[in-house]
Amino acid sequence: MNAPRLIHDKAVPRWDDSVDVLVLGFGCAGACAAIEARRSGARVMIVERSSAPGGSSALSGGVIYCGGGTAIQRACGFDDSVEAMRAYLMASTGDRPNAEKIDLYCRDSVAHFDWLVSLGIPFKASYWPHNYEPTTDDGLYYSGSEECAPFNRIAVPAPRGHTVQAEGSCMGGRLMMDTLVAVAQREGVEVLTDANGIALIADGDGAIVGAGVRHDGETRYIRARGGIVIATGGFIMNRDMVARVAPAASLTAPLGNPFDNGSGILLGEAAGGATANMHAAIYSCPVLNPPGLIRGILLNGHGQRFVPEDVNHKRIGEHAVLRQDGRIFLLVDSEVFEQPAGARPIVATGDTTEELEDELGWPRGSIGATLNVYNRHARDGHDPLFGKKSRFVKPLTAPPYAVFDCGIEATGVYYSFTLGGLRTAPTGEVLTPEGSAIPGLYAVGRATTGLSAQSGGSSGLQLAEGTYFGRLAGRAAATALGLRSSPDRSV
The missing domain is CATH 3.90.700.10 (Succinate dehydrogenase/fumarate reductase flavoprotein, catalytic domain)
Incomplete structure (x- = not known):
């Protein structure tokens, strides 16, 4: 019999630890949520299922979709605008694009890229003139179909795939994660590895106030005064779940890490969270x-x-x-x-x-x-x-x-990963089917439905939305405590 995924706080036998913000998952989304929550003054702990940070982010090529006129775009001689970027994403991400999230990300994309650079993530100001991921350390390329019909008739094309400068194929994601991990540690984020969030804990009003975490064969109960951020990835490795809700993806090989099993999505659903676009996936071919x-x-x-x-x-x-x-x-x-x-x-x-x-x-x-x-x-x-x-x-x-x-x-070269997940506000609050926020519960990254709502075709959107919306959720969870945020609240 499966253990319940939602526990009433009255049933908690003890509190083994107490933090301000508890993050489940240490990929790029969880890392950025933790960094911003910590910089906002919160005590932060990350719980990671595997023995080391990274998740699927570390397995990626390190492409981050940014635009609107980044320093790299300008250095490579390309003009871009928020309006063109928005028009492209609205046209290329499915029949029902998430206009609110797209608007916000496009407006903040340049500043977000600058933030990533400020952490020490390297990008080379050189252009790769092909529409596939660079085999060199070039830092900018057309990672989507911006130059192609019908999108080149909808929005002025510009290359927006910003690739982390690293030696070796598919090493950019690893270098990005190594940098984020180092920043999180330097900021004082606590990390618990080989630990699995198995249940959320709710008070009498339905607010999420903690989590049950399985570690070293025991269940630890951790209070989260500001909130919990679910950053556990998608569900492509849960083949039963894929067959049930995204059957087309069953035809392809899964692309992700072994813990992309939907556990965080199921936790959010148990707390009353709604899901969206669970049928959707990216198909690499x-x-x-x-x-x-x-x-x-x-x-x-x-x-x-x-x-x-x-x-x-x-x-x-x-x-x-x-x-x-x-x-x-x-x-x-x-x-x-x-x-x-x-x-x-x-x-x-x-x-x-x-x-x-x-x-x-x-x-x-x-x-x-x-x-x-x-x-x-x-x-x-x-x-x-x-x-x-x-x-x-x-x-x-x-x-x-x-x-x-x-x-x-x-x-045998078709791969897929899931796009569906918990419905969230742009600042990460998990929403009920009626559209109200569940107090104390946030979700980011592939555990949510985000910029690529139903369709993709642009490499780098997953790392872009994971890092950006992870930041917003971390801030929101920290400020839910009434903690004074850092003076510089710019993105």
Whole structure:
């Protein structure tokens, strides 16, 4: 029988410790919440399930989505505005974007980036001219689909992927977390590792006043006078939960750390918190690698194009998983042909589209009609149907042709992580289904539904919202005590 996730304070046998703010989880969101709460004068403790800090943040490449005219953007010669950044995020994050959170983050993005730099997180003022994560230590690139249709018609494009300067692939996240951990320790944040928050404790009015924490085989009861901040990550590793509420993500490999199991979301629900967008996920699908393959055309199982090939690979993944049943193919000619990285089996070759169609078992004309329309406009360097950028548009007229299977089953390169979680106010308060805040309970990061409400396609948004909204929640929890905040309250 599972232990209850919500306990009445009258049933608590004892209080083993008492702090002002208790943070569950020591990834980037929990770290920033703890730092700001401590700087606001609170006594802060972080409870971390694993034996060391980091979470999924430390496993990432260290890309943080910032814009509006950061120092790095300006140094690299790019103009950006709050308005353009907001318009892009409103258009690219799903049918029901979180306008309030997007507005707030876009307005504060430059100052937030400066805050990260002030902590000692390094960024190099150099531009990486590709739409995939830098393999160098360059600090700025187009981490989303800002340059691509239809978004380049909605907002003035600018690169906003700010990459932590680190040696080695995917080391930026580790360096970022090492820096945040060092700052938290220097500020006097207490840390309890190998400890699992198993229950929230509520008083008679429903306010959250503490937590039960499992540590060294015993349950410790920790009072939190200002509040508890849930920063435990998403639920992609809870495969039963994924199958129940986000079944499409079950088709892909999980991307995260072993403790992305939804435990914090379940705690928040037990306290009366509402969830949103639990069906949503980011689908990573880097099938067009090397990037010269972008000059080919992606086809669905009916021989039709379905997306501009130059968009971010996460947007391709979203289309492939949610709209094409995980079955997509890449058509190239002899001039575009390159062997893709990883497993992309060739499933058809031929000098004519009819030969390809016969080998695939598709109706005659299915590929031919698509290729004829594409080539007709590609001769002039245009793609009027999907808007692929002209530098990637060339007619495919040099047989033999080849078709690669880029689907889920054939490649094994589809990964996902969840976007759904607890509904929160911008300052982190967990909301009930009726929209009221639960006193003393906050949540941040992937335990919540945030900037990427239902859709993604822009690398760096997770670290951006985790660090930024983590800060706001930490301040809010600390000031709930009536503690005097630090003189500089600027973001």
